[in-house]
Amino acid sequence: MPNPEEENPLPKVSSAPLIVDVEFTEIEDDEIEKNNTSDSIQSSSVHSPMELPSSLPSPKNRARIVTVTNQKGGVGKTTSVINIAAQLALRGYSILVVDCDSQGNCATGLGVDKSKVSITTRDLILNPESSINSRHATAVDNLHIIVGDKTLIGLEQEMMRQLGRERRLKEALQNLLPYYDLVIIDTPPSLGLVTINALVASDGILIPVQTEYFALEGLALLTGTIREVRSLLNNKLGVDGIIMTMHTNSLLNQQVAGELIDNYSDLLIKPAIRRNVRIAEAPSHGIPIHLHDPSSAGGKDYQEITTILEKRWGLI
Ligand SMILES: Nc1ncnc2c1ncn2[C@@H]1O[C@H](COP(=O)(O)OP(=O)(O)O)[C@@H](O)[C@H]1O
Ligand SMILES: [Mg+2]
Numbered sequence: 001m002p003n004p005e006e007e008n009p010l011p012k013v014s015s016a017p018l019i020v021d022v023e024f025t026e027i028e029d030d031e032i033e034k035n036n037t038s039d040s041i042q043s044s045s046v047h048s049p050m051e052l053p054s055s056l057p058s059p060k061n062r063a064r065i066v067t068v069t070n071q072k073g074g075v076g077k078t079t080s081v082i083n084i085a086a087q088l089a090l091r092g093y094s095i096l097v098v099d100c101d102s103q104g105n106c107a108t109g110l111g112v113d114k115s116k117v118s119i120t121t122r123d124l125i126l127n128p129e130s131s132i133n134s135r136h137a138t139a140v141d142n143l144h145i146i147v148g149d150k151t152l153i154g155l156e157q158e159m160m161r162q163l164g165r166e167r168r169l170k171e172a173l174q175n176l177l178p179y180y181d182l183v184i185i186d187t188p189p190s191l192g193l194v195t196i197n198a199l200v201a202s203d204g205i206l207i208p209v210q211t212e213y214f215a216l217e218g219l220a221l222l223t224g225t226i227r228e229v230r231s232l233l234n235n236k237l238g239v240d241g242i243i244m245t246m247h248t249n250s251l252l253n254q255q256v257a258g259e260l261i262d263n264y265s266d267l268l269i270k271p272a273i274r275r276n277v278r279i280a281e282a283p284s285h286g287i288p289i290h291l292h293d294p295s296s297a298g299g300k301d302y303q304e305i306t307t308i309l310e311k312r313w314g315l316i
Helices: 029-037 077-090 105-109 121-126 155-159 168-179 193-201 215-232 251-264 277-285 297-312
Strands: 064-068 095-099 143-146 182-186 204-210 238-245
Touching (some): 077 095, 077 105, 077 143, 077 182, 077 238, 077 297, 095 105, 095 121, 095 168, 105 277, 121 155, 168 182, 168 193, 215 238, 215 251, 238 251, 238 297
Parallel strands (some): 064 182, 064 204, 095 143, 095 182
16 A cells, blocks of 8 residues: 555644743842843743743834733722823823723723713724824823723624724724823733733733732733734733732732742832722822822832833833
């Protein structure tokens, strides 16, 4: 019997590109310190066992796009978007917040009345030509917002029928990028199509993690999604940092923080944001913590975090 392998040999498979350059090296304590204080984003090498890829430096001549995400609800995504965006705007940068969550809390927290807004993130995604007109001023100078609202519910279903459905937001934002220093996207607590759109559009991801029991498990799930998006839709996507939120001195919080430091030393941004009532009450006044009570523990923590991000994002 002829051997089909001899006549028609199978072409050799080329090796699949690795998602990340994994280097399992022991990191000395003083090296961790060095990494933590480094001013710029490192190249895409990863030391952590869960292999979260680092992001690339900001592109020249256009805004960096950063998505703040974690599929867990109530971990401080929206609070971090509002306060980091506002702090950067107060420092003189032009910032655009894009709220992709149907709860629309970014608008409320920045003093914008959602009920008076007619063009929202839903319109931005469905009609990219509406991008310029979809922006609204906020209670903070230099800080604009594209408002998310309940019309985002059901959008994923509608998008399923559309071609290029994962890239709609990326395309819609293109026109706006020359006018801003940073675009920061808030996401819903899910890894659905809207969050995928945000990841496809982004240069970097910022992950707020509450220092509670399931933090590492949640990060593992997110890691899988980031890898998939990287290999299929956006090979430049990487993580800008992990921030610890609602942190207290409890033993559990300290232990989880310790585990995060052990696993993600180079991506972890310190200090942890302390649980602080002034942060929780600021949105009820429609202002960020830096206008409500800048000298509170939460105000100081967000200022320190913002200073590190300002450097990582190449703003200074
Ligand atoms: N550092 C903090 N201290 C106290 N409360 C906080 C802090 N960060 C967030 N919160 C509160 O926790 C709740 C959930 O935060 P939020 O930012 O809406 O989370 P997510 O967007 O991830 O669902 C909100 O009521 C918020 O005011
Ligand atoms: Mg939120």
